[in-house]
Amino acid sequence: MKGAEVRLTSIAAAVAASLLMSPTLAAADPGEGFDVTRYDLALTPNIQDRTVAGREVITLRATADRLQRLSFSSNALSIDTATIDGVRVVVRSQADGLHLDLAKPLARGRSVKLELTYHGRPARGLSGSATALYTSYFACDWMVCVQDRFGDKAAFSLALHVPAGLDTLSVGRRVARRTAPDGGEVHRWAAPRPYSAYLFGFAVGRFARADDRVGPARLSYLGETADAAELKRRFAETGPMVRFLSDKAGVPLPVSEYSQLLVQGREAQEAATYAVLGVDALRTKADDPAEDWAIAHELAHQWWGNLVTCATLQDFWLNEGVTTFMTAAWKEHRYGRAAYEAELAVARSRLDKARAAGFDKPLAWEGTYPTLATRRAVQYSKGALFMDHLRTVLGEDAFWAGLRRYTRAHAGGVVTSLDFQRAMEASSGRDLRPVFSEWVFGAAEK
Structure with a gap:
């Protein structure tokens, strides 16, 4: 179908090499041992050379006893200063993350403020033209954050320092606009609720x-x-x-x-x-x-992915499979049943291609995918086909009632595949363990 390959450029489809790895976290992996509650940034982006300079305050809470290291996703930024509650700490930038070793371990439940200043040219995550700049998926390349801990939602505010007369766009709404001492402007944006870090972004230009x-x-x-x-x-x-x-x-x-x-x-x-x-x-x-x-x-995605978010990459199909299916459902509503079937045919062809290469796994499989395209074939395409299968098995009323129950019950939160199964069972009054075992959990999978 025309445009089928274009579909692979979706934001969440843009999850690159990190998504090919198992979601199981090692002790020193980014985000381990703490939850971030707030990211507050003041950022100066440069459209021409695509660099950024920023000051960032990260408010976090220890979730492990005697936490001795804070690790964030790696990036190409140069960290100029770093303090925790005013005490200077050293940041080690390595391929597996940005690591801060604490002089005194943090007790479980302790909240601290990590303040950083940095500058540099992000390796990913910035795109645009000669006169405009916008971010593209990899938030933790242009700021310090944890990219793949989807379940760790945090408040977000961003003050963008830009030349006078430029327009800005970011998360939530613009809550302030003031003239800067250099004659430029500072536009402050604030998110309406906590979000996963991969959803942060901004744009600057004349729009x-x-x-x-x-x-x-x-x-x-x-x-x-x-x-x-x-x-x-x-x-x-x-x-x-x-x-x-x-x-x-x-x-x-x-x-x-x-x-x-x-x-x-x-x-x-x-x-x-x-x-x-x-x-x-x-x-x-x-x-x-x-x-x-x-x-x-x-x-x-404003509903499935942003409002209701999979807890880990293992259940990524709850973001992408549901959304891929809802795209087909919209087409059915707008254009008729043939458009719905054509959309699912695209998903089926991608899954068939993976199967022909010898790869097919349950939707919530926790192993390692050989390629990103294969992950998409399972969690996007097979996820959409499973939604269609459930619709057929349950019937219209029970299926849509289940999706509404699931979305309402978990609005603003994080979910697993079991949450989705329970919502569908509650709406239909049926034991769905066999169908979820076949499609989602794969009880026989090793």
């Missing part, structure tokens, strides 16, 4: 803007090279999608403002409260269901 509303929520369409009329045309289906997904989730759009940034190329990725979408990932003709996936997929 045209168009706005719409769906109930109390505002939809904002931004673009560097498109005017307001083109933005409204390209994102015209967003409002109907919000209404459809809200109904199926049993939860209204989880954010008061949802933004979509139109950029060049094939970008298709979600952040906590917005999405970045490339012109080449969007349809060019009206009523063309083959190219209607990107807006729906990234929007659906």
Whole structure:
């Protein structure tokens, strides 16, 4: 199908080599032994050379007794200073992470503030043009955080120091704008709720803007090279999608403002409260269901992935398989059953390709995937096909009631596959252990 390969550029699909590893954590792995409760940043991005300079305060709480080391995801930034509650510490930057050895171990439950200053050119995670810059999935390359601990949700605020007259976009809403001493501006953004770190992001440039509303929520369409009329045309289906997904989730759009940034190329990725979408990932003709996936997929993540988040990479299908299925469900609603079947045919062909190569695993398999494409074939494609299978087994009423129960019960939290099974069993009144064993847990798998 036209555009099928483009689908692999989704944000969560962009999880690179780290996703190929088992989610089992070693003692010194990033995020082990503590939970982050807040990330507060003041960041100066440079559009021309794609560098950043920042000051960051990380508020964290020890979850292990006598915690002696704090480890964060590795990156290419140069750490200039680091203090914990005002006491200087040394940061060792290694391939397996950024490590801080503590002079005195932290007792379980103790909260501290880690303050860092840094600068550098991130190896990943920044894209753009000569006049604009936007982040792309790898948040912990342009800031200090823990990338793959999805279950560790944290509050987030970002003060962007930019040249006067530029527009910014980040997580949540802009809560302040002031003139900086150098004549530039500082735009402060704050997230509406805690999010996983991989969902943090920002954009800087001169953007045209168009706005719409769906109930109390505002939809904002931004673009560097498109005017307001083109933005409204390209994102015209967003409002109907919000209404459809809200109904199926049993939860209204989880954010008061949802933004979509139109950029060049094939970008298709979600952040906590917005999405970045490339012109080449969007349809060019009206009523063309083959190219209607990107807006729906990234929007659906506002519920499944962002609001309700898998606890670990082992259950990543709860983010991506559900969202891939909901893209097909939207197409069925908008274009008819043939469009739904065509979308699932794409998923089936990807899974068949993995099977032909000798690889097929349960959705919640915890082993090592040979390639990222293989992981996608299982957790995205097989996940979507399992959702379709459940829909057939349970029937329309019980299936959608189960999805609503699951989404409402875990809104704002983290989940495992067992949470999803229990919601579906409660809605249907059926014992679903056999079907979940076959598709999700693979009781016979070693």
